[in-house]
Amino acid sequence: MKIHGLLFCFLLWTGLSACSSNPQEKPETNLSETTSTKDSASTIQPKGSDKQDSSFQIIPGQRIGQISLGQSPEDLVKALGPPDSTDAAMGKALLTWFSKSSKAPRQEVTVYTVRENTGMANEQVGVRQVRITSPEFTIPDNYLKTGSSLPQIRKVYPSAKAVAYYLVPGNDRVYVYDVQHQGIAFEVSGADSVCVAITIHPKGKGVQEEYLPLHPDIKLLQ
Numbered sequence: 304m305k306i307h308g309l310l311f312c313f314l315l316w317t318g319l320s321a322c323s324s325n326p327q328e329k330p331e332t333n334l335s336e337t338t339s340t341k342d343s344a345s346t347i348q349p350k351g352s353d354k355q356d357s358s359f360q361i362i363p364g365q366r367i368g369q370i371s372l373g374q375s376p377e378d379l380v381k382a383l384g385p386p387d388s389t390d391a392a393m394g395k396a397l398l399t400w401f402s403k404s405s406k407a408p409r410q411e412v413t414v415y416t417v418r419e420n421t422g423m424a425n426e427q428v429g430v431r432q433v434r435i436t437s438p439e440f441t442i443p444d445n446y447l448k449t450g451s452s453l454p455q456i457r458k459v460y461p462s463a464k465a466v467a468y469y470l471v472p473g474n475d476r477v478y479v480y481d482v483q484h485q486g487i488a489f490e491v492s493g494a495d496s497v498c499v500a501i502t503i504h505p506k507g508k509g510v511q512e513e514y515l516p517l518h519p520d521i522k523l524l525q
Contacts, residue, residue, distance in 0.1 A: 361442045364486025364506035366433070367412075368440065372486075372505060373429040376416045386414075390516070394418035394428075397516055402437070410437040415516060431513055434502040442487075453496040456480065456489050463489065466511045469518040479521075481510045488514075 358368050365372060370379065376398060380386070386398040395417050402410040415432040441448040445459045456463055463480040466488075471477055476493040486506035489498045504510045511523055 359440050361435075361440050361448075361487070361501060361503065363442070363482070363503055365503065367435055367501075367503055370412070370414060370430065370433050372431065372433070372503065376414070376428055376430070379414060379430070395516060408436075411435070412437075413517065415513065417513070432502055432504045432510070432517075434500055434517065436500045440501070447489075447498075447501075449498050449501060451489075451498045453480070453491050453498070456491070456498060460485065460487075465524055466509060467514065467518075467521050467523045468493070469521045479510065479514065483507060483509050 361367050369382075376396065379398065383400055387401045388397070388399040390397045395415070397413060397415055399411055399413045404410070411434075413434040414430055415434075416428055417431045418428045436449055438448045438450045447456060447459060460482045462484075463482050465478045466481045467479045468476045469479075471492075477499060478491050478493055479488055480491055481488040484507055486504050486508075488502045488504065488510035490500040490502070491497065492499050502510055502514075504513070511521075514521060
């Protein structure tokens, strides 16, 4: 499926809601198969299942669906249409697309882009981070997704480290757990320890190094 297929599927996500909206609901997982206790890429596929559609795969440090790190924002807009929200300044921009469901919470895809070498012959603008909230996207190696619990995340990524937190209505904290060398971070609700969003970023570079524009009030942890 090409990238324009991602938008089509994204617009059909009516009725979906992040698991954090119902703390009593148990997150669906496919972690019944044996998982590794190391931060590895051991493939885990449910028995009898077909290979996951690549348009809904999360590949740490590389892509979410067909949105890849380094991709030009022009290509995104051509495929997805104008974003529903844009915040740009000083060569950096946040582009956000929301699901069309009237039910809250609405799912979202947020892309963070950076312009480098402004005014020079080698000037370029590329995707630096991609954040999603929909549980339709999963990591094919282990089937983690939004709605997975913190213990499930730690089982697959024992080196996941809390690097920051931000507040949501009600003054509840959402902690950002980063797996820096893999290029993936998980936002986990402190109230019920459930993942509410997943971000990919360049491997070896901490998510908090460029995460401030997404959550201006974020608090970094030492």
